[in-house]
Amino acid sequence: MSVLQLQFNTLWVLLLLPLALLPWLSRNNEKVIVWDKFIPVDPLSNIIRNIIRTLASLAIASLLIGLAGPYLPQQQVEKIVQGAEFVILLDRSRSMDEPFAVKDRAQLVNHDLSVSKRTIATKYLVDFVENRRNDRFGFVFFSKRSITLLSLTENTSAILAVIKASAMGKGISETYLAQALIRSAELYSKQHYRGSRVVILVSDGGEKLTQDEKKIISSLFKKQKLSLYWIYLRSVDGMTLEEKEGESEQWKDRPERKLHQFFTELSVPYQVFEAGSHEQFSDAFSDINQDQLLPLKLNKTIAKQPKTTRFYSIAFLAILILASIQLYTLWGIRKTQQQRVAE
Numbered sequence: 029m030s031v032l033q034l035q036f037n038t039l040w041v042l043l044l045l046p047l048a049l050l051p052w053l054s055r056n057n058e059k060v061i062v063w064d065k066f067i068p069v070d071p072l073s074n075i076i077r078n079i080i081r082t083l084a085s086l087a088i089a090s091l092l093i094g095l096a097g098p099y100l101p102q103q104q105v106e107k108i109v110q111g112a113e114f115v116i117l118l119d120r121s122r123s124m125d126e127p128f129a130v131k132d133r134a135q136l137v138n139h140d141l142s143v144s145k146r147t148i149a150t151k152y153l154v155d156f157v158e159n160r161r162n163d164r165f166g167f168v169f170f171s172k173r174s175i176t177l178l179s180l181t182e183n184t185s186a187i188l189a190v191i192k193a194s195a196m197g198k199g200i201s202e203t204y205l206a207q208a209l210i211r212s213a214e215l216y217s218k219q220h221y222r223g224s225r226v227v228i229l230v231s232d233g234g235e236k237l238t239q240d241e242k243k244i245i246s247s248l249f250k251k252q253k254l255s256l257y258w259i260y261l262r263s264v265d266g267m268t269l270e271e272k273e274g275e276s277e278q279w280k281d282r283p284e285r286k287l288h289q290f291f292t293e294l295s296v297p298y299q300v301f302e303a304g305s306h307e308q309f310s311d312a313f314s315d316i317n318q319d320q321l322l323p324l325k326l327n328k329t330i331a332k333q334p335k336t337t338r339f340y341s342i343a344f345l346a347i348l349i350l351a352s353i354q355l356y357t358l359w360g361i362r363k364t365q366q367q368r369v370a371e
């Protein structure tokens with residue numbers, strides 16, 4: 029605790045601090061002695077007397093400072109931690125309300141339809157954020173339009189509340205991913221560079237982007253030095269983003285694959301996770317968690333810290349020692365008197 033940083037609720041009480049000098053004021057204990065050489069020199073008594081005066085002054089000063097209400101004001105402290113800055117980009121389209129991890133339509137008969145892809149995404153996002161207490165998070169969701177629900181912040185409670193709230197309601201049929209990608213990159217544009225910058229896209233679909241949109245997105249992602257993760261939630265038909273032999277011809281020109289191809293050409297770090305089960309979804313976040321443990325510069329807000337108790341404790345300890353000395357003195361005087369009576 030720096031004394032120079034201390035502030036006080038009742039500053040005028042400090043005007044009484046000169047009262048702490050009272051124990052040092054000399055008292056008239058002079059005696060008429062024929063020859064002062066008869067008085068023996070007792071250095072120990074002088075030391076003890078000065079200690080008692082110091083303790084008394086300390087007790088008075090500590091009580092007065094405590095009454096003035098000392099505190100350290102709220103302040104920002106810069107810290108270097110292991111972590112990253114994340115913008116979570118969550119798909120709010122109607123398809124995200126469909127069941128998760130169904131590879132065959134025949135499974136729909138016995139499948140729990142209440143466990144939607146959006147519900148599962150929310151669950152794993154909450155777990156991910158709760159395990160990343162040193163990171164900064166922003167949150168954007170998109171469907172027909174993209175909405176920034178939270179700018180980059182270290183407030184873990186705020187991002188958790190936003191993620192949970194985003195799971196409410198129903199999705200919208202249209203999806204405009206280009207605007208969402210641009211908005212997620214722009215969240216970093218007014219920020220000082222602190223460390224690893226990441227966009228996590230959680231979506232079950234894609235979009236065919238125009239050439240102008242591709243240029244804007246590519247330019248922004250390079251300029252802001254972003255990394256991109258796409259957690260792709262597989263649809264009911266089980267299509268994958270990479271082409272396979274013998275697959276359906278109708279999958280070859282799907283928007284998801286076009287989007288995946290564009291991401292691979294972005295010239296920024298990019299990784300895709302195809303989540304077709306709970307285990308794959310969990311593994312995706314585990315991999316991201318391990319990858320993004322790089323030095324990150326954070327400004328931590330330290331709340332106002334009252335220091336009244338500390339000064340009262342010092343005063344109490346000083347008074348306790350003084351009381352013990354006084355009791356010991358009285359005990360010594362009484363014992364001496366008893367010895368004289370006995371003689």
